[in-house]
Amino acid sequence: MRIGIDVRYLSHGLVGGVHHYVAQLVPALIRLAPAHSFVLYADRRRPFELTMLPLYVTVRVLPWRRSLSSMVNDLAMPRWMAADQLDVVHFPANYGFAPAGVPKVITLHDAINLLPLREILRGHPKDLRTVLMMTYLHYASLASLKRTARVLTVSDDAARRIAAARGLRPDLLRVVHHGVERDWTRVADPGRLEDVRRRFGLTRRVILADALKNPAVLLRAWPLLPAPLRESHQIVFFSRTDALPAAARAAVEAQTARLVLRPSREDLNALFTLADVFVFPSWIEGFGLPVLEAMACGTPVVASDRGSIPEVAGDAALLAAAEDAGAIAEHVRRVLTEPELAQSLRARGTRRAAQFTWDNSARAVLETFAEVCTSDGRERSPR
Numbered sequence: 001m002r003i004g005i006d007v008r009y010l011s012h013g014l015v016g017g018v019h020h021y022v023a024q025l026v027p028a029l030i031r032l033a034p035a036h037s038f039v040l041y042a043d044r045r046r047p048f049e050l051t052m053l054p055l056y057v058t059v060r061v062l063p064w065r066r067s068l069s070s071m072v073n074d075l076a077m078p079r080w081m082a083a084d085q086l087d088v089v090h091f092p093a094n095y096g097f098a099p100a101g102v103p104k105v106i107t108l109h110d111a112i113n114l115l116p117l118r119e120i121l122r123g124h125p126k127d128l129r130t131v132l133m134m135t136y137l138h139y140a141s142l143a144s145l146k147r148t149a150r151v152l153t154v155s156d157d158a159a160r161r162i163a164a165a166r167g168l169r170p171d172l173l174r175v176v177h178h179g180v181e182r183d184w185t186r187v188a189d190p191g192r193l194e195d196v197r198r199r200f201g202l203t204r205r206v207i208l209a210d211a212l213k214n215p216a217v218l219l220r221a222w223p224l225l226p227a228p229l230r231e232s233h234q235i236v237f238f239s240r241t242d243a244l245p246a247a248a249r250a251a252v253e254a255q256t257a258r259l260v261l262r263p264s265r266e267d268l269n270a271l272f273t274l275a276d277v278f279v280f281p282s283w284i285e286g287f288g289l290p291v292l293e294a295m296a297c298g299t300p301v302v303a304s305d306r307g308s309i310p311e312v313a314g315d316a317a318l319l320a321a322a323e324d325a326g327a328i329a330e331h332v333r334r335v336l337t338e339p340e341l342a343q344s345l346r347a348r349g350t351r352r353a354a355q356f357t358w359d360n361s362a363r364a365v366l367e368t369f370a371e372v373c374t375s376d377g378r379e380r381s382p383r
Contacts, residue, residue, distance in 0.1 A: 001036045001369055004086040005029075006077065006096050008062075008070070010049040011042035015240055017289065018109055021154070022092050023049065024179060028362035030057055039084045043073055060084070071136065088149075088369045095137070095144035103149040103372035105365075107176075110153075110286040111161035113141035142166075149372035152176050152365065154287040155308035174368055177312075178287050179358030183265070184296035187273040196270040200260050204234040207332065208275035210290060211237035211259065213282040214304070216247035217325050219256065224329035229336055238263050238271060272297035276342070277335045280304065281322050288312045292356055295349030300342050302331040312356075316348035 009022040027050065030038055038057045042048045043064040053059065060080060062073045074097060081089055082099035089098045090105045094113060098104035112120060117138050121131060145151070145166065151173050153159050159173045187193055196202070209218050215237060222235060235257035237248055242261055244252070251257040263271060272278065278294035280303040288309045294301050295316055303309050304322035313319065318335070320327035335342050 001033075001087045001373060002039070002085065003029075003033075003036055003369060004039045004041065004081050004084060004089040004102075006089075006091045006093065007040045007048075007050070008043050008045075008073070009093050011044070011046050011061075011064075013046040017286070018093050020289070021107070021109070021178065024181065024358045025092060025361055025365065026050070028179075028358040029365060030054065032359060032362050033366055039081075039086065041077065041080060043069070045069070058084075074140065087373050090365070090369070091144065095141045097144065098147075100147075104147065105150045105152060105368055105372060106144055106148055107152040107154075108141075108158070108162055110158050111165040113137050114162060114165040148172070150174055150368050152368065154178055155311055157308040157311055158286045174364070176361050176364040176368075177356055178289050178292075179361045180289070180292045180296050180353050180356045181358070184269060184272075184293045184353070186298040187270045193270055193274055196267055196274065200236070200267075200271075201258060202234070202236060202274065205232055206236050206271070206275040207233050207277055207279060208236050208238070208271055208294075208299070209279045210282075211239035211244050211248040212241070213280055213290075214322055215245055215251070217281045217323055217328060218279050219247055219251050220325035221329035221332065222256070224326060225333055225336075229333065233276065233336070234258060236260060236271065236275070238268060268293075269297060272299045275299050277302055277332055279328065279332060280309070281320070281328060282306060282309065283322050285309055285312075291317065292353045296353035298346045298350055300335045300345035301349060302328060302335065314348075314352050316345065316352040318345070 005026060007022060007026055009019050034056060040057060040059045041062060042059060043062040045064040048059065062080065078097050078099045086102050088103045088105065092107045094108055096106060117135060120134050120138055151168065153162055153173060153175060154177060156175055159175050162168060163173060209215060218235065237257050238260045240262055252259045260271065272294050278299045278301050280291055280301060282304055283306055285307040291301055291303055291309060291313050301313065301317035303313060303317050303319055305319040306322050310319060318331040320331055
């Protein structure tokens with residue numbers, strides 16, 4: 001097969017879940033399929049992240065001059081791809097336009113862009129730039145579903161939401177889970193752990209949480225814990241941005257919690273190792289990768305029962321309603337005071353995380369490419 005992939009997420013200097021997916025999946029696809037050839041489509045906005053690519057990979061670099069260049073390249077992509085005589089094309093970042101007659105696979109990470117536009121705009125700032133961008137992404141996503149051979153998504157929960165949002169045929173959708181990189185593992189070097197404690201001012205035992213994932217409920221659960229646990233432990237938030245929810249910002253300013261801003265992969269690995277429990281009471285997740293990253297580091301997990309989290313966590317975490325501070329406090333208390341439970345969660349979590357690999361994800365995607373390259377897989381209507 002001659003496979004084309006839109007990898008512009010890797011030439012835009014981005015962070016976050018979709019970037020992580022593209023950055024991990026594409027190298028795995030290339031590594032597992034040396035008998036095929038790949039054409040990767042980047043642009044000139046930032047330096048392309050993938051280097052030392054094998055000879056069966058070609059990189060096309062599209063022009064980029066200003067913000068509108070991304071939209072221009074969306075529309076120009078079919079022409080670029082048509083010139084490369086591809087057998088199948090993959091758009092791994094929610095939408096994309098392919099040449100006529102070439103089977104197209106799209107990864108939709110969630111249903112957000114498919115919702116009615118008024119619902120999408122309700123959750124975003126109302127400045128003109130944001131409104132225009134969200135409107136464009138909404139209509140581009142809808143248009144992308146036309147003549148799509150297969151829609152990949154990252155969890156059964158996401159698949160149900162996508163199908164419900166647009167009435168897609170069940171056979172059009174395929175669930176391909178994320179993987180967990182093997183370098184997520186428990187840190188054994190005491191010196192490295194002590195260095196992280198010192199640099200981030202961690203003077204007590206750690207209850208770790210993502211500052212962007214419903215921090216208010218953890219802060220409401222905190223005073224419900226027994227006084228000895230509050231004296232021996234501290235809440236430590238990490239965040240990829242300093243634009244924190246109000247509850248997290250207030251807690252950090254009041255020194256009720258510590259904040260680790262934009263931790264490196266190595267530092268976050270150490271934080272998971274130091275944590276007695278990772279609390280992830282997210283309202284909604286397309287996949288919920290931090291749950292598996294914590295498990296891979298041997299950290300007991302307390303999480304919400306929303307979205308894909310039960311599917312991802314299996315029996316390896318304690319789950320509660322996202323807004324039930326009492327239940328979350330009780331789960332945290334049990335993990336901190338019942339050593340057998342904590343050890344059981346560590347063991348189950350390590351086994352659970354090992355089931356999710358990017359090689360498995362890439363094999364499933366390659367199988368999908370092969371399926372849609374057959375004559376009955378081409379140019380199918382999504383309805």
